[in-house]
Amino acid sequence: MAIPKVNEKLLEDLEVMGFPHARATRALYHSGNTTLEDAITWMIDHENDTDIDEFPLVDIDIDIDASPSFPITEEMRMKAYSLREQERKRKRNEETIMEREREKERIQAGKKLLEAKRIAEENERKRNLALRKAEKEEEQRARNNILKKLDQDKLNRRSKHGLPLESQENVRSTAIVIKHDKVTRPVYTTTKVEHLRECLRSLKREHKGENARIRRAFETLLVYVGNVVKNPKEEKFRKIRLSNPLFQDRVGSLNGGVEFLELCGFETTDGFLYLPSEKVDIELLSLAGFVLNSAITNPFFGLLST
Template sequence: MAGLSLRCGDCGAHLKSVEEAQEHAELTSHTNFSESTEAVLNLVCTACGKPCRSKIETDLHTKRTGHADFVDKTSEAAKPIELEAPKAPMESEESAVAPAESNQSEEMVVPEVDKNLLAELESMGFPTARATRALHFSGNSSLEAAINWVADHEDDPDIDQMPMVPVNTQAETGKLSLTPEEVKMKAQELRERARKKKEEEEKKMEREREKERIRIGKELLEAKRIEEENERKRLLALRKAEKEEEKRAREKIRQKLEEDKAERRRKLGLPPEDPEAAKPSSTVVEEKKSFLPVRPASKAERMRDCLRSLKQHQKDEDAKVKRAFQTLLTYVGNIAKNPDEEKFRKIRVNNPTFQDRVGSLHGGIDFLEICGFQKLDNNEFLFLPRDKVDMAVLNSAGSELNSAIANPFFGVL
């Protein structure tokens, strides 16, 4: 199959003619070219008709004009490449077409342009043919005029073809009007404008990146908030399930007690208990209360009530309750082991550790007072006198504390 393009082996670019390959070699110093069956892309903008030869060109065109629709006409424009030496075109952009009846064709040459301006344009990245055409048709006046001409004619199909003019026209071309100093000033001005434009684009890109960082930060915060909300809902559901489980456990225990009671009545030969009859009326209760003597609560029961109150007031902080119970057990155990040591029988109430573990909790100080501690010096100290140390009371306190620590249902049922 005939070659449809020339491929640069150094950078991979596809070129559609020998002229383009020569210009590419002059600009890049690449010399490794080979014939390729892959045609040069021809993506035509449906809005303005501009041809683009790569995805990069289409992206730049879209960014500059907003046109985003392109038609692939690569197959229509593809044709076998001519590997013969390129021939100079026979007409320029503004030269008139020779009459059909002319017997001789006028000799055409490349127009002379300012070499310094041409070098400046080439250093800025313009191909030699495009820079020569721009200088020629802008009148060799300035770099700015040449660049403006390129901007106005970048869609011309022959923008990268070397301009040709008749010999007579070339001979009549006037001399340049700018001095070398003016050319340098113009070039410096253009470079400065290009630098400022690049800085503005970089600032714009930085603003876009900052906006993107802010957007990502907001999304991360929102995701974290949703995750925390889901975790809170999960904990609430778990706590509700635990309460339901405790409720079922209490009901099961109650049913078991009722069954045991009914079994005992059956073994004793008593009739089953009537639930309605088993409930004494309020009047009967009041009468019983009024006639029966009330047994005062023992110290062990009062201790148990203090511990139960402490647990219920801190029902959502099991670790804190357990630490309070263990601290009280330590106080009681130290006194029981060393009753003569005053340091174990005297507690500073405003001590931060004591306040955090026992003093600030409901029922903590009351428990110690039941054990025999007394408040001294305007409630600044809790003190257990040596003669008030009761080993039976301390042993009861230790038993109640151990039971509260070991029983998972303590204070719940």
């Protein structure tokens, strides 16, 4: 099979008029390779053929030497122009249809993407809500357990010191004097203990995030208080130099450290924290030690107020 030979002059004339080489060759071959008019008429009749722009294939060549050449008339030019316009319109229509289809596909893809994103965001929102709900429930359980423990601690302390087991609101905030065999001693109510505890809670809140530093401060305060309880007559344990670097680093530089010692009876005078021997209150200092120990061992201390 081969492409048939056609009249080169007619083929050239058709290409000059704007027809593709393959289409012009097919038109000349099928119109008898005689005149431009016949070739143009054939193209008009077969413009919708699917293979119009493909080269024809034949077994033998056509003798075109005797084929005469015809002049291009105005009518031929008009027909050729009409064919080219029809072809351009057809291609534009096809492109318009294809572009519309592509736009529809883009819109559908965009809708699917937005829907998938919405579903993902909704699922994430639900997961976050469920997580927050679980966290709140866990916090509430922890809060309830802590409150129960604190209430029980209050009851135990009141029972230990011989106080009536009534609500805190009905307990006087001043010291109660109890006489046993002519010995008078002050018994401090829950309010006094709460002053000590609140001072430590405030200290912890003021230095939030510095857990190691807070624990060291509590342990240092416990040492100061414990030394006085064990050796109440030793002045060296009842006197603290405020400018002492160790004291400043561990207690003095923290808001609430000095205040706690003042609640225990220490007085600030001439650059010292001093606890006069006549003001040493072993029971108060013991309560302070109890509060400090609770603050050190309780991981939730300072998180909730009682």
